[in-house]
Structure formats: structure tokens, C-alpha cells
Amino acid sequence: MAKVAWWWVAGVVVAQCPNACSNKGQCDKYGRCNCLSGYTGGDCSVRTCPFDYAWTDYATADDTAHAKAECSNRGLCDRTTGECECMSGYQGKACERTSCDTSCYNKGKCLAMRSFALSHYSDYSEQFSYETPWDARKVYGCACDEPYTSYNCGKRRCPSGDDPLTTGQVNEVQILKCMATGGSFALIFDGKISGTIRAGFREAGVKAALEATESIAEVSVSFTAADNGTVCQSDSTNLVKIEFTQNFGSLAPLKPSADALAGTVEVFADGTTEVGDEMGTKHVSIKGTKEDDQCSNRGVCDAFTATCTCTTTNNDVYSSSDGYGNPGTRGDCGYPETSVTTCPGEVACSSNGVCDDDETYRCSCAKGWYGADCSLRQCPVGLSWFSYPSAENAGHDDLVECSNGGACDTSTGFCTCGAQFFGMACQYLACPTGSAVTACGGNGRCASMYELSRLATANGDETDVTYGIDVNNPLTWDAHRVFGCACDDGWTGYDCSLRTCPTGDDPGTYGQANELQLIQCAADSGYFKLAFRRDETSAILSNATAADVEAALEALSTITNLEVAFGSGESACLASSTSTPNIISVQFITEHGDLPAITADVADLYDSATGTTGVVTIATDGTTLDSDYTSVAGTTEEVECSNRGICDTSTGICDCFDGYSSSDGRGNKGAQGDCGYRELCNADWCLTATS
Incomplete structure (x- = not known):
């Protein structure tokens, strides 16, 4: 393990930093390494990995989550290289994006x-x-x-088209009105932009520009102007009627892009708005009512070759059409080669639907089925x-x-x-190493972002933080869809595969204080309970001794060792009428830092002096009780391996630096496993280092 250099200065042993901070940090006056960026650990020998916004974490405030985390909480850090080993389906230096x-x-x-x-x-x-x-x-x-x-x-995608057996349907007709003195514009349809349309274009020019659009197959363009004019007018109105002759169904409106136009251009496509031309005649756009079905609903699509296999069952034969029920090159099965007598399928609609035998011979498929003959299964x-x-x-x-x-x-x-998803509809972002049942390596449970928010803690205490309560908030869309691991105690890592190590106070720092909390109980019968970091004691009688209170608190899973002392008398509680109240001092030994307050349940306490429920008052963080007693906020560290060793995440055991070993939580030799005990300089390595 790393050596710690020691030497004598005026009869005092002065400790320097472990392993000279591995030449990756600076040693401070406490013999503690301040590591350079990219390095961590008590001797700066451990590499850190890149950070980015976490895929999953615990919310810190309402609807506030996804703080930056190492490897974005979707990978493990290789501590020797500083590189993230990402979960399958993620990539980037910090596993910050899906692949x-x-x-x-x-x-x-x-x-x-x-x-x-x-x-x-x-x-x-x-x-x-x-x-x-x-x-x-x-x-x-x-x-x-x-x-x-x-x-x-x-x-x-396979070719789509109008069902040749349905009748009485019309093409989409949209109306364009351009008032301008010059310039040009373009039209966007289905996200694709047309060719440039100049203000002076006539019908043929507008048609050519529109048919240059990747998403438009063919249009018919006509002007209402008596002289056939130009697409844009400055002193009269020319309406441009655009009929989609090969794009079927109810279509999205053309969207003008007119930054280069000296004027305005409007498109009317709702099927109801009346628009007047230069003669005062009213015109209304027409919504398309034809089908735009895959393979014209008379064939099955091969999605790997993009070809329609047209149905030929029961001697009803279909083939490629021109979009109007005649032979053509659309590849859409829209041309019936024979007289049609029934619905597609060896058995009509493959027995998975109902045949509409009203001369349309169109299948109405049962739930979960689709296709011209209802032979294809729908996915969730x-x-x-x-x-x-x-x-x-x-x-x-x-x-x-x-x-x-x-x-x-x-x-x-x-x-x-x-790789990133699970669920019948792939609707959830998966936890590591399996489904919601097998995830997290058996050392935690798979939880949604909402569930993780309900498990959030602040300094070990419960919080009332929520995430995604408002289902209409687009910024928390992930609340019930993105899942991550909530690790069991003793485990950590995005997949709960790493063991945690004991934490403790750094024995090299000084001038610090352990947490001291004060309790005053005004009652003379019944019992109360104390709670610390989400764990509650058994009943503590009003006349309990200091040893009883100490034992009750140390029985909590959240406390290892503390000391309890009474300021007055032998009973934890005294009636409120007592002239000298008992102040209970609770000195924390193994729990470090500024700790959350102990809380009390007084429902079963009784104060005969007032005839009411007893009262328990708790003072923390420098506040006083009875003017003579002052609480103390803890200032000791709570750091992994007391900052004097390296955590072995495969075992959860601290590998202490030479000269350090397990403490009792207050700097003496003990069983905390935290490297918080500084040994005397009498070992061979120490004598060698100082000779």
C-alpha cells in the first residue's frame, strides 16, 4: 500500500500526504491530497471518469432531477484508465447519449x-x-x-394509393393567394421544400416547382385570373388552385416560406374558408377524401423490398394502378384486373375480420389485426x-x-x-442487467424517475420531493418511462454492482466538533419515540434512564455509537411544573458532519401539570435549551475510508494507507473499518521513512 512520509520537526511528528499524492495533487496542511482534475482518492491514485447529465437519479426538488453524474449513471468507471464502460445501447465519453x-x-x-x-x-x-x-x-x-x-x-415503405373499390371520393384541392410586387417564395409540404416560385411565374412554372418537391408526386395548377396572369398580383387577386392528383387523402396544408417575397402569400386548405377572386366569386378549398392505404388495401407490403404483393385469392386479381383504378406504375395494387366478388384472403379476411360485402369488399379487421386480408398482427x-x-x-x-x-x-x-428499452411496446427505458424483475444484479430494484423521487433523501432524511406529478408537463415526460436502479444499502453504481465502503472522519484534520443535539421532555407518564434518518426507536418510557435512551438510539440501523447524558435527575422526562428541567445531551460518535435533527413522537406522553400531551423539544445547530445548554452542529468529515485509504468496491473493504487502520469513530482504534485511526510511528516502514 502507499507509504506516508513522516519526519520530526521540533519533536513533533508531521505527516505528509500518502504516496506524495501520486504526483497528481497537492498536499495541504492536514496531510490531505487535493487532487488534480481527473483524479481522486486519498492519494490521488484513482481516476475519475467524465460526467454528464444523469439518465436517472433522485430528484433534489420538485421536478428537478438529471444532475450531472459520472458516466451519466449508465456506465461504470474504469478507475485505472478514467474511461466509462457504457451499458449496451449507450455511447459517448460519459455514456451521455443513446446509440x-x-x-x-x-x-x-x-x-x-x-x-x-x-x-x-x-x-x-x-x-x-x-x-x-x-x-x-x-x-x-x-x-x-x-x-x-x-x-x-x-x-x-411500400407504395400507397386509393382503394379502387370505394367510390364518390375526391382529390385534395388547396388555394393559394399571393399579393406581391416581386421576389420569390417556396412552399413546404410534409417537411419537404419546393423549388423556388417567382412572383412572375405562370401555371406551368408553379406546377414544376411543386413537383420538384420530394413529397409531392403530381399536381394540377390553375389560376382564376381571367388573363391567366402571374402567380402573384399587386393590384388584383389571382387565386391559385392546386389539386393533388397523386397524393391522396386529407393532406396537411402547404406552408409558405416567403422571406424573399415583396409581399404576402396565404394558403387555404381547411375545406370551409371562402376566398374571393378578382371577380368577387367565392372559392373554397377541398379536403381529400380518398384513401391513402398501403398497397391500396389490396395487397400485403414486403417492408424489406418495398414491394406490394397484390392479392389474387378467390380469382380476384389486383395489380399496379395509375391511382384511378386503371393499370399503371404506382406499384400499389390499385387496379382490379378481374371482377371482384369477395374480400381478400383464402378465407375472407383470414377469419380475423368482417367482410364489407357492399361492393367495396373491404375487410374490417378485428382488434390486433390489420392488412388487406387481416393476416398481419399489430404490435402494441x-x-x-x-x-x-x-x-x-x-x-x-x-x-x-x-x-x-x-x-x-x-x-x-x-x-x-x-438495447435500451423494455416493455410490450418498448415503452420503458430499461434498468441495467435485465428486466424490471431481474435488473440491478439482485442488489437493488428497478424504479421509475417518479418512484426514485419518492425514495429521495436529504442528509439521510425523507423528503416530500416529487417528479412528474403533472402529467401534462413536457419537461418531466420521463417520470413513468425512464427507469434506473435504487440500490440496497451497501451497494452502489448505476447497476448496483459495486460495494460501498465504511465512511468516517479524516484523522488528519483538526479543530472540528462532533454533532451534539439536546432534548427536553416535559411529561411525567407514558412514553415517547425518537427517530433519526427514517428509523424510529421502540417506546422510551418517560422515566427512562440515560442508559435506556442511549440503548434505544443505538438500536437504530442509522446509528452505530453515541453517548447520552442527563443534565438533571435520573428520569428522561420531568413534568412541566418542575423548576429544573432535565436536558438530555446526545453526542454522536460514529455519525459525522452536520446531522439532521432527531424527531419525536409524543402521542403517548402525558403531562399532569397541564393535563395535556407531553412536549418534547429538540435543539440543534447551535440553538440552546434552558439557556445553559447549547447544541453543536457537527463539523467532522464523513468521507469514504476516512480519506486515508482506498475503497475496494469488489469487497466493500477499505485498504488503508500505511500508518492508518480502523477507528472507533473518534480517532481511537476500533471496528468501524474506516481507516480513521492514525497509528504511532513505531512500525518498520515509519522508522525507515524517518531515518
């Missing part, structure tokens, strides 16, 4: 929620920031290239781990298959979750 499964198969970009918000748009072509939430730079996901999809871009849905924000700094609120944290097996209806 993207299979690196998105190189079919998309792995982005943080913040970056995703900045570089993409919502389905309605809105853009929101995601800066404030704790996970803005931590939760990563795949922003897939078209036509790739799934949480890891491992699948592809959950709130998304990675999706576009729904508002400023609000996310993770879309209900999606497998929570965007796993892939759906349509043959079984089960989600295969990514």
Missing part, C-alpha cells in the same frame, strides 16, 4: 432530438425547437431517408422515444408502434426492442 440501432443501416442519420428538431419539420411542415428538456442532446434516433422507415431504418403502441416535437420543447408524445424503440414482428404481434 442508434445498427447505425440506422446507413439509410438515415443518427440525430439528437435537438438536431432533429432543427433540421426537419413536422407532418404539418411546422418547425419547433427542442432545447430546454434534459434529453435534448441525449436521446438519439434515426432520421431515415425516403423510403426507409422503422426505428432503425431497417424497413421500407406507446409514446415515442424519437419523433418530431409537437410544440416548442415538447416531445415524446406521439403514440407509435413499439414506441419507436423497437421493430414489430407482424407474424407474432411482438416488438423486438432496442
Whole structure:
């Protein structure tokens, strides 16, 4: 073990720091190492690892959590290298971010929620920031290239289209109005931006710019201006009607981007607002009512090849259409090659749904099933781990298959979750080493952020802190979804795999005081109970002796050793009418630092002088009782291995530096296991060091 240098100065033995602080720190006047950044331990021989915002921790105030932690509480620190060994599914120097499964198969970009918000748009072509939430730079996901999809871009979208057997439906028609003297603008649809539209463009130019949009297949453009004019007018009104001829269903409105326009541009797409043209004629946009079904609801999608296998059962044959029930190249199964007589499936709807035999021959699938023939199993849905924000700094609120944290097996209806997630819908961030049942190595329990907040303590005392009580608070979206380990006593680490070591006062420091608390009990019958750090004594009789009170307190799991003394008499409690009250002094020996106050339960105490319940008064932190007695706030340290040894986290035993061994909590030799006893300089190593 590390040597401690000693020498004689004017007959006094002066201790220097262990192992000369390993050349990684400075020695102070107490013989204590102040380590350089990146190093820790009593001799600065232990490496620290990078810190970042914790994935899970105990809340310190209402809705306040995710403080910085070593390896972000999702990895173990290698104390020899200072590098984090991250839990599967996490990466970064501090395990501070989730990894993207299979690196998105190189079919998309792995982005943080913040970056995703900045570089993409919502389905309605809105853009929101995601800066404030704790996970803005931590939760990563795949922003897939078209036509790739799934949480890891491992699948592809198949062509979609109108169901050829439904009738009486219409295309979406949106109306644009531009009043400007010049410049240009663009239109955003489904998050994709069009080509530049100049104020002087005519119908063909607008059509070409729109069809240059990645998300628009084909449009028809017409102007209401009598002379066919230009898209933008300055002294009259030209309405531009845009019919989506190959994008079906009720569509999101086109969103103008008009910073370069000398004027204004509006889009009307709600199907109700009337807009007047230059002749005073009122025009109303039209909401699309056609289906936009995968494979036109007449085939099954192969998500790995992005091709539709069109149904051919019962001699009802479908193939690729033009979007209008005729043969074409959409690849969508929207063309019925034969007369249709029943619903898809060898048995109609695969016996997993009801056939609508009203000439649409469309399956209404039972719960848990989907597809043209109801042959595919649905997977559970959950709130998304990675999706576009729904508002400023609000996310993770879309209900999606497998929570965007796993892939759906349509043959079984089960989600295969990514490494970070668990639950039927992959809806929970997993604890280390297993499910909620087997997690935390058997040395703790898996708890949600909300549950962890209810277990939070302050200096060993319970708190009333909560996290995520308001389910509508977007900043605590994780309260019931993100899980971490609450380790049993004696264990620590993000996965509860490390043993804790005894703590104690540093024997090299001086001028400090142990905690002294004072108790006064005004009663003459019954009993009371005392509590310290969430543990309560058995009943203490009003006439208990000092030894009785001391024994009751030392029986607590939170106290090892203390001393109790009475200021007056032999009885713990005295009636309030007594001229000289008894002040009970409680001197803590093995518990160090500024300790929380002892509390009392007086429900079963009685004071005959007042005829009421007895009263117990407790003084701490320098306050007085009966003017002659003053409490003392503890100033001793409570540090691992008393700062004079290194903790072996595999055993929970302190490996003390030469010259130090286990103390009794107050600097004498004892059984605390804390390296808090400084031995006399009579060992061979000491004599050698000073010769």
C-alpha cells in the first residue's frame, strides 16, 4: 500500500500526504491530497471518469432531477484508465447519449432530438425547437431517408394509393393567394421544400416547382385570373388552385416560406374558408377524401423490398394502378384486373375480420389485426422515444408502434426492442442487467424517475420531493418511462454492482466538533419515540434512564455509537411544573458532519401539570435549551475510508494507507473499518521513512 512520509520537526511528528499524492495533487496542511482534475482518492491514485447529465437519479426538488453524474449513471468507471464502460445501447465519453440501432443501416442519420428538431419539420411542415428538456442532446434516433422507415431504418415503405373499390371520393384541392410586387417564395409540404416560385411565374412554372418537391408526386395548377396572369398580383387577386392528383387523402396544408417575397402569400386548405377572386366569386378549398392505404388495401407490403404483393385469392386479381383504378406504375395494387366478388384472403379476411360485402369488399379487421386480408398482427403502441416535437420543447408524445424503440414482428404481434428499452411496446427505458424483475444484479430494484423521487433523501432524511406529478408537463415526460436502479444499502453504481465502503472522519484534520443535539421532555407518564434518518426507536418510557435512551438510539440501523447524558435527575422526562428541567445531551460518535435533527413522537406522553400531551423539544445547530445548554452542529468529515485509504468496491473493504487502520469513530482504534485511526510511528516502514 502507499507509504506516508513522516519526519520530526521540533519533536513533533508531521505527516505528509500518502504516496506524495501520486504526483497528481497537492498536499495541504492536514496531510490531505487535493487532487488534480481527473483524479481522486486519498492519494490521488484513482481516476475519475467524465460526467454528464444523469439518465436517472433522485430528484433534489420538485421536478428537478438529471444532475450531472459520472458516466451519466449508465456506465461504470474504469478507475485505472478514467474511461466509462457504457451499458449496451449507450455511447459517448460519459455514456451521455443513446446509440442508434445498427447505425440506422446507413439509410438515415443518427440525430439528437435537438438536431432533429432543427433540421426537419413536422407532418404539418411546422418547425419547433427542442432545447430546454434534459434529453435534448441525449436521446438519439434515426432520421431515415425516403423510403426507409422503422426505428432503425431497417424497413421500407411500400407504395400507397386509393382503394379502387370505394367510390364518390375526391382529390385534395388547396388555394393559394399571393399579393406581391416581386421576389420569390417556396412552399413546404410534409417537411419537404419546393423549388423556388417567382412572383412572375405562370401555371406551368408553379406546377414544376411543386413537383420538384420530394413529397409531392403530381399536381394540377390553375389560376382564376381571367388573363391567366402571374402567380402573384399587386393590384388584383389571382387565386391559385392546386389539386393533388397523386397524393391522396386529407393532406396537411402547404406552408409558405416567403422571406424573399415583396409581399404576402396565404394558403387555404381547411375545406370551409371562402376566398374571393378578382371577380368577387367565392372559392373554397377541398379536403381529400380518398384513401391513402398501403398497397391500396389490396395487397400485403414486403417492408424489406418495398414491394406490394397484390392479392389474387378467390380469382380476384389486383395489380399496379395509375391511382384511378386503371393499370399503371404506382406499384400499389390499385387496379382490379378481374371482377371482384369477395374480400381478400383464402378465407375472407383470414377469419380475423368482417367482410364489407357492399361492393367495396373491404375487410374490417378485428382488434390486433390489420392488412388487406387481416393476416398481419399489430404490435402494441406507446409514446415515442424519437419523433418530431409537437410544440416548442415538447416531445415524446406521439403514440407509435413499439414506441419507436423497437421493430414489430407482424407474424407474432411482438416488438423486438432496442438495447435500451423494455416493455410490450418498448415503452420503458430499461434498468441495467435485465428486466424490471431481474435488473440491478439482485442488489437493488428497478424504479421509475417518479418512484426514485419518492425514495429521495436529504442528509439521510425523507423528503416530500416529487417528479412528474403533472402529467401534462413536457419537461418531466420521463417520470413513468425512464427507469434506473435504487440500490440496497451497501451497494452502489448505476447497476448496483459495486460495494460501498465504511465512511468516517479524516484523522488528519483538526479543530472540528462532533454533532451534539439536546432534548427536553416535559411529561411525567407514558412514553415517547425518537427517530433519526427514517428509523424510529421502540417506546422510551418517560422515566427512562440515560442508559435506556442511549440503548434505544443505538438500536437504530442509522446509528452505530453515541453517548447520552442527563443534565438533571435520573428520569428522561420531568413534568412541566418542575423548576429544573432535565436536558438530555446526545453526542454522536460514529455519525459525522452536520446531522439532521432527531424527531419525536409524543402521542403517548402525558403531562399532569397541564393535563395535556407531553412536549418534547429538540435543539440543534447551535440553538440552546434552558439557556445553559447549547447544541453543536457537527463539523467532522464523513468521507469514504476516512480519506486515508482506498475503497475496494469488489469487497466493500477499505485498504488503508500505511500508518492508518480502523477507528472507533473518534480517532481511537476500533471496528468501524474506516481507516480513521492514525497509528504511532513505531512500525518498520515509519522508522525507515524517518531515518
